[in-house]
Amino acid sequence: MLSRRMFCGCASAAVWSGLVATRAEAAESAACAVPTRESQHAKTPADVLARLKAGNERLVTGNIVQCDLMQQVKGTASGQAPLAAIVGCIDSRVPPELVFDQKIGDIFCARVAGNFVNTDIIGSLEFATVLSGARAIVVLGHSSCGAIKGAIDNAKLGNLTATLANIRPAVKATKTSGERNSKNTAFVEAVAEKNVRMTVAALNERSPAMRKLVAAGDLKIVGAMHDIATGKVTWLS
Numbered sequence: 001m002l003s004r005r006m007f008c009g010c011a012s013a014a015v016w017s018g019l020v021a022t023r024a025e026a027a028e029s030a031a032c033a034v035p036t037r038e039s040q041h042a043k044t045p046a047d048v049l050a051r052l053k054a055g056n057e058r059l060v061t062g063n064i065v066q067c068d069l070m071q072q073v074k075g076t077a078s079g080q081a082p083l084a085a086i087v088g089c090i091d092s093r094v095p096p097e098l099v100f101d102q103k104i105g106d107i108f109c110a111r112v113a114g115n116f117v118n119t120d121i122i123g124s125l126e127f128a129t130v131l132s133g134a135r136a137i138v139v140l141g142h143s144s145c146g147a148i149k150g151a152i153d154n155a156k157l158g159n160l161t162a163t164l165a166n167i168r169p170a171v172k173a174t175k176t177s178g179e180r181n182s183k184n185t186a187f188v189e190a191v192a193e194k195n196v197r198m199t200v201a202a203l204n205e206r207s208p209a210m211r212k213l214v215a216a217g218d219l220k221i222v223g224a225m226h227d228i229a230t231g232k233v234t235w236l237s
């Protein structure tokens with residue numbers, strides 16, 4: 001026969017697990033809700049960055065949210081109001097939607113080898129922010145980046161030569177007491193971080209329209225580094 005104490009223990013455990021499940025479901029339904037113009041406007045840049053941080057935490061801890069993607073396809077068919085824009089590398093190990101556990105309609109992504117910006121990408125980001133209302137831009141570099149290594153070693157190959165030239169300023173601006181080649185892992189990571197910081201600065205310098213949004217507190221442009229070995233994103237100050 002169950003003692004009163006055992007019964008109470010089981011009952012409270014059931015209540016507790018029900019509460020945990022309810023909270024998990026609530027978090028899941030919030031993460032799966034397609035952003036609307038109203039919900040986008042209601043969020044600050046800090047809210048959006050917190051959402052991305054929480055998404056990366058879910059990835060790292062094995063708790064990614066399962067959403068009904070076809071429901072999201074239907075929910076975004078008549079329009080979109082993404083919360084953030086990511087400038088990332090083409091590297092297959094750093095897909096922004098997965099890195100931040102975001103779904104359909106949540107984020108704009110511009111991807112190019114070495115996550116730098118040019119006129120076309122800045123124009124795309126102006127579309128994402130000025131016209132479409134995204135509240136944050138994240139320039140996302142990553143560890144062990146092949147484009148960074150290629151720029152460091154001054155690799156030459158067809159059109160890639162011109163692409164890598166966009167990263168050369170970050171190579172030149174990075175100091176090291178070791179060898180200035182891609183075998184120097186610390187140098188590779190330092191150049192990748194410098195490249196992110198220079199890209200953030202370039203966005204502020206080259207886009208008066210986005211600079212205005214930043215000044216008004218309606219947009220934040222930040223840099224971050226993704227560790228391909230752990231999945232974790234470290235935010236640059």
Ligand SMILES: [Zn+2]
Binds near residue numbers: 090148
């Ligand atoms: Zn890369």
